[in-house]
Amino acid sequence: MDSFEVEKTTELDSASQNKIRNETLTTELHFDLLKQYAWLSSAAIGAIVVLVQLKAVEASKDLYISLGFFVASIIMSIMGQDHIIDSLLKGKHIYDASKVLKFIRTISMLCFGIGVGYLSANVFDF
Numbered sequence: 563m564d565s566f567e568v569e570k571t572t573e574l575d576s577a578s579q580n581k582i583r584n585e586t587l588t589t590e591l592h593f594d595l596l597k598q599y600a601w602l603s604s605a606a607i608g609a610i611v612v613l614v615q616l617k618a619v620e621a622s623k624d625l626y627i628s629l630g631f632f633v634a635s636i637i638m639s640i641m642g643q644d645h646i647i648d649s650l651l652k653g654k655h656i657y658d659a660s661k662v663l664k665f666i667r668t669i670s671m672l673c674f675g676i677g678v679g680y681l682s683a684n685v686f687d688f
Contacts, residue, residue, distance in 0.1 A: 589656045592663050593646055599670045600639035603632040606677065624684035631677030635670045642666035 607629060613619045642663055649659040 585656055588660075589646065589650065592656065592660070593643055595667065596639040596642040596646075596663075596670070599667065599674065600636045603635040603639070603670075603674050603677070606674070606681075607632050610681070619685050622685070624680065628677045628681035628685065631673045631680065635673035635677065638666055638670035638673060642670065 610619070610625065610629060610632075614621050614625070619625060645659060645662060645666065646656070649656070
């Protein structure tokens with residue numbers, strides 16, 4: 563082998579290593595982002611529970627609707643994490659599942675936003 567072939571092989575190895583690292587990082591970021599969405603909704607539920615216990619807000623139908631949206635956000639986030647795991651176990655690349663994950667993340671944040679909006683519009687008296 564001449565030096566050109568050795569250099570070309572080394573470049574291919576480093577390119578494949580970078581691709582593997584990028585895929586691993588992308589997978590971890592998707593998973594962590596979904597985890598953060600679930601934690602955010604859980605924190606909102608915890609805040610509502612504390613406000614009800616302090617009698618700052620009254621438990622009403624509007625409050626339960628907001629809680630339902632927060633729970634839906636958590637469920638969507640967990641389903642997204644499950645989708646990542648299932649895809650990887652089936653041997654798929656994270657890039658194959660990224661469109662579905664983006665949709666799941668969007669729905670999760672949409673549920674969270676609707677829950678916050680509904681809570682602030684109907685429960686709190688501004």
